[in-house]
Amino acid sequence: MKTKLTISLLTVSLGLTACNSNHANSNSSSDSSANSATDTTSYPPVETQKANTNYKPAFAGQTRIKGAKTSTPFEGKVIAEGLKSPWGITALPDGRLLISEKEGDFRIATADGKLSEPIKGLPQVNSSGQGGLLGLRLDPKFESNRMIYWVFSDNTAAGTLTAVAKGKLSADEKSIEGAKVIYQATPAHKGNLHYGGRIIFDKEGNIILSTGERSDLVTRPLAQDLNAALGKILRITTDGQPAPGNPFIGKANARPEIYSYGHRNPQGLALHPETGDLWETEFGPRGGDELNRIEAGRNYGWPTITYGIEYKGDKVGEGIQQKDGLEQPVYYWDPVLSPSGITFYTGQNIPEWKNNLFICGLSSMHIARIILKDNKVVGEERLLGSEGQRFRDITQGKDGALYAITDIGKLYKIDKK
Numbered sequence: 001m002k003t004k005l006t007i008s009l010l011t012v013s014l015g016l017t018a019c020n021s022n023h024a025n026s027n028s029s030s031d032s033s034a035n036s037a038t039d040t041t042s043y044p045p046v047e048t049q050k051a052n053t054n055y056k057p058a059f060a061g062q063t064r065i066k067g068a069k070t071s072t073p074f075e076g077k078v079i080a081e082g083l084k085s086p087w088g089i090t091a092l093p094d095g096r097l098l099i100s101e102k103e104g105d106f107r108i109a110t111a112d113g114k115l116s117e118p119i120k121g122l123p124q125v126n127s128s129g130q131g132g133l134l135g136l137r138l139d140p141k142f143e144s145n146r147m148i149y150w151v152f153s154d155n156t157a158a159g160t161l162t163a164v165a166k167g168k169l170s171a172d173e174k175s176i177e178g179a180k181v182i183y184q185a186t187p188a189h190k191g192n193l194h195y196g197g198r199i200i201f202d203k204e205g206n207i208i209l210s211t212g213e214r215s216d217l218v219t220r221p222l223a224q225d226l227n228a229a230l231g232k233i234l235r236i237t238t239d240g241q242p243a244p245g246n247p248f249i250g251k252a253n254a255r256p257e258i259y260s261y262g263h264r265n266p267q268g269l270a271l272h273p274e275t276g277d278l279w280e281t282e283f284g285p286r287g288g289d290e291l292n293r294i295e296a297g298r299n300y301g302w303p304t305i306t307y308g309i310e311y312k313g314d315k316v317g318e319g320i321q322q323k324d325g326l327e328q329p330v331y332y333w334d335p336v337l338s339p340s341g342i343t344f345y346t347g348q349n350i351p352e353w354k355n356n357l358f359i360c361g362l363s364s365m366h367i368a369r370i371i372l373k374d375n376k377v378v379g380e381e382r383l384l385g386s387e388g389q390r391f392r393d394i395t396q397g398k399d400g401a402l403y404a405i406t407d408i409g410k411l412y413k414i415d416k417k
Helices: 220-224
Strands: 006-009 039-042 068-070 074-080 086-091 099-103 105-109 133-138 147-156 159-169 176-189 199-201 207-210 230-237 258-261 265-271 277-285 287-296 332-333 341-344 355-360 367-373 376-383 391-396 402-406 412-416
Touching: 086 391, 086 402, 099 133, 099 147, 105 133, 133 199, 147 176, 159 207, 207 265, 207 277, 207 367, 265 355, 277 341, 341 402
Parallel strands: 068 376, 086 133, 265 341, 341 391
Antiparallel strands: 006 074, 039 068, 074 412, 086 099, 099 105, 133 147, 147 159, 159 176, 199 207, 207 230, 230 258, 265 277, 277 287, 287 332, 341 355, 355 367, 355 391, 367 376, 391 402, 402 412
């Protein structure tokens, strides 16, 4: 049954906060796109719960920034239900939506909520724990080649790993033809946590991929190891080779596919629509979820620095939050947001949202609207918090509306009333 949420001009939804077991930046081109119609001066920070730590931010506005409220009347409504643990969503050229389901299938959703049968022909996934069929993207030339790229947790003799595959959507849209694994983020590990799993294309047509450090204490240090593909942002070609121009090409004891390192479990990737900068979200432990602007070759600190603590309450490592040579997050959350998929808004229906970043919250059960100016966060709003949903991924449709999926299988459309 379809449901409908109307969000008034005078209220803002407050999401639930909880610890989620699923779970540093320099200057460059300026983003001056924060819309002056949005009021970011009259509202207190949206976070009112006590932080897990007494750690101090590195600069003003790095956490608990002033709140904001959208002035344009808008609504979030459920247009489809019955998806099976959806994980990734992207828009097809005709306006329909391609969705990945954790157990290993693709589905197509129409604008009026009709779901296709599962699309067959994908490699087997290991869907235990946080694994499964994860992020997906269309080839930039999809209209002519019908190629799809996706991330999944792959089984090997040594354990599971984050892998990338590609295949062609058949003409009848019932199967994937010629599915082929093009990249495996080694080493494999006998665990089922922290795969990362987002994938996008850069402006040159190369793949940007996020990988987690697989959570366990034995693998955690690999986020700092340039000879391992865990805890990294990677940049590869559509054939799975290191992309030209990567920062570690030709350097000893460093993998040429690495773009940045020192990440924990990054599940959000998006390119700013005007500056082209790469933005990323990742899970901290207990506190310390991060929003980063990713630059080539930089070290984003995990597990050496973090604004979070271990789930049982102990400090992580030496318990430090800043260190020379390690990047600071643009923004962090404590308590956690549990940030998964992200997207920038470029639609026309709600002008005050232009170039704002929308972040799916899992344990926090809301979508965070983040207002950026000059690469800093200047406002934060919580959307759809009263829905009680773990939001997993979000994208902008061809109609300019936002579409979000939730862990229990709902598909939301978010647009002007």
